[in-house]
Amino acid sequence: MYRQHANLSLDAASQVWQQASAEIVRSGQLDGLIAIERIGTRMRFFRDQEIYAEGDQGTCWFKVISGTVRISKLLADGRRHITEFCFAGDSFGFDAFEERVFSAEAVTDATVLRLPRGATERLIEEDPVFARHLRGEMLRSLDAAQHRLFLLGRMTACERVAAFLVELSERHDTRHRVDLPMSRCDIADHLGLTVETVCRVLSDFKRRRLIAAPNAHRMEFLDREALTAIAEH
Amino acid sequence: MYRQHANLSLDAASQVWQQASAEIVRSGQLDGLIAIERIGTRMRFFRDQEIYAEGDQGTCWFKVISGTVRISKLLADGRRHITEFCFAGDSFGFDAFEERVFSAEAVTDATVLRLPRGATERLIEEDPVFARHLRGEMLRSLDAAQHRLFLLGRMTACERVAAFLVELSERHDTRHRVDLPMSRCDIADHLGLTVETVCRVLSDFKRRRLIAAPNAHRMEFLDREALTAIAEH
DNA sequence: CGCCAGTTTGACCAAGATCAACGCAAGTGG
DNA sequence: CCACTTGCGTTGATCTTGGTCAAACTGGCG
Numbered sequence A, B: 001m002y003r004q005h006a007n008l009s010l011d012a013a014s015q016v017w018q019q020a021s022a023e024i025v026r027s028g029q030l031d032g033l034i035a036i037e038r039i040g041t042r043m044r045f046f047r048d049q050e051i052y053a054e055g056d057q058g059t060c061w062f063k064v065i066s067g068t069v070r071i072s073k074l075l076a077d078g079r080r081h082i083t084e085f086c087f088a089g090d091s092f093g094f095d096a097f098e099e100r101v102f103s104a105e106a107v108t109d110a111t112v113l114r115l116p117r118g119a120t121e122r123l124i125e126e127d128p129v130f131a132r133h134l135r136g137e138m139l140r141s142l143d144a145a146q147h148r149l150f151l152l153g154r155m156t157a158c159e160r161v162a163a164f165l166v167e168l169s170e171r172h173d174t175r176h177r178v179d180l181p182m183s184r185c186d187i188a189d190h191l192g193l194t195v196e197t198v199c200r201v202l203s204d205f206k207r208r209r210l211i212a213a214p215n216a217h218r219m220e221f222l223d224r225e226a227l228t229a230i231a232e233h
Numbered sequence C: 001c002g003c004c005a006g007t008t009t010g011a012c013c014a015a016g017a018t019c020a021a022c023g024c025a026a027g028t029g030g
Numbered sequence D: 001c002c003a004c005t006t007g008c009g010t011t012g013a014t015c016t017t018g019g020t021c022a023a024a025c026t027g028g029c030g
Helices: A034-039 A115-126 A128-154 A157-171 A184-191 A197-208 A224-232 B034-039 B117-126 B127-153 B157-171 B184-191 B197-209 B224-232
Strands: A016-019 A043-046 A050-051 A061-068 A071-073 A080-086 A103-106 A110-116 A178-179 A211-217 A218-221 B017-021 B041-044 B049-051 B062-067 B071-075 B080-086 B103-106 B109-114 B177-180 B211-215 B218-223
Touching: A034 A110, A034 A115, A043 A211, A061 A115, A071 A184, A080 A184, A080 B127, A103 B218, A110 A115, A110 B109, A115 A128, A128 A157, A128 B080, A128 B127, A157 A178, A157 A184, A157 A218, A157 B218, A184 A197, A197 A211, A224 B197, B034 B109, B034 B197, B049 B177, B062 B117, B071 B184, B080 B127, B080 B184, B127 B157, B157 B177, B157 B184, B157 B197, B157 B218, B184 B197, B197 B211
Parallel strands: none
Antiparallel strands: A016 A043, A043 A110, A050 A103, A061 A110, A071 A080, A071 A103, A178 A218, A211 A218, B017 B041, B041 B109, B049 B103, B062 B109, B071 B080, B071 B103, B177 B218, B211 B218
């Protein structure tokens, strides 16, 4: 098990970045939080490019502006786990005290806002609204992680995949379909399954007419109720 | 699978609690944080007693003074998952925005400090040292949860049990042994396994002379290196 | 002493992993 | 423009880990 994952292009020079000072971030969750725009740097990453690696100094955190990012941990023997996928508006990277224990990579081409820790701490101390916002983000992450613990610890392959599809469609606010920008391998590593099992479950859902798949990365819900029922058992 | 769990004695009247105003909390991690003593209420809970339930209003968070607490989620069909065990010095219960999604129960008789949210927010705003401490606690929780994600998603039964033993002994700073105040069922529900599997793995470790068990709730390490190696694979 | 809850062990079973092959579309080079 | 490659995705056959079911054991307690 645990075959090759897409190999990263480590060409750091390809990062196109620029001060985001004057720009206005188009992302729902950023409304009214122009403060972080002032202390952040906008960066672009290409597909499969590394944003930070395990072992890096964790001197900043990030906010996704567009695209998809995966947070993962890789073991020497090839086992990988993706703790979360981040989409526009999601924050990531405030997990580390010192060294990063996880790495972050772009799943698709992505733009992120990079926020240095020092400036953030200063902002926390002088802006209670921002401080509360950040605390909220951390709580949300914690909450998400704990739901995932249940999923990994106590749910079957079918339930995991159904829950994943429903969760993604809710996060993207699309009730009738869901886009899966990541590979089957990414999904498997997120759900604690193998690629084959993910495929088989999806095929099973198609056979049972719960979903339809115009292509491998777009799923349309034919029976959302049933899917939700499976997800919540 | 998923048989009966210890049934809770819901006798709320049996809670013995008292203002902790003048008392000094004996717990390493509380050093220099007398501030929270002032806003907290000390409470005692007996074995298996509920501290809060799923669906309660999350108007406060807690800090364990002595004893062991488990944070868990129970599904209608009996499947349960224990997200974490908390020992003296650990904080818990700041996961909720509104309603609690998890419940907390005493694993052994336990004393906890109950901290109302309102007073905490005020303290956060006037005491930056305390604010930073609390942020640290949250990050620690997040970090722990993410390690557990890997454990549940990608580790074998042996690796999970070994990791659990090593982790507990590290948290209690006892290199040669570890106390397991919780039942095998609790351990299983924490590691995403069944009671039987936990037993079998422990028996296997005994047979391989990695551990010895004077009784069911005390394990002595005979070969800590090997155990750590299994845990980290 | 007998009961009860929790723990342990064994026999058997099934969900999901592994191994292997094939399909399919996009990209590459002759 | 078309063979060839390469990276995913899908499917089938087989195997293994850990779950299920059942029974025995253990220690504490009325």
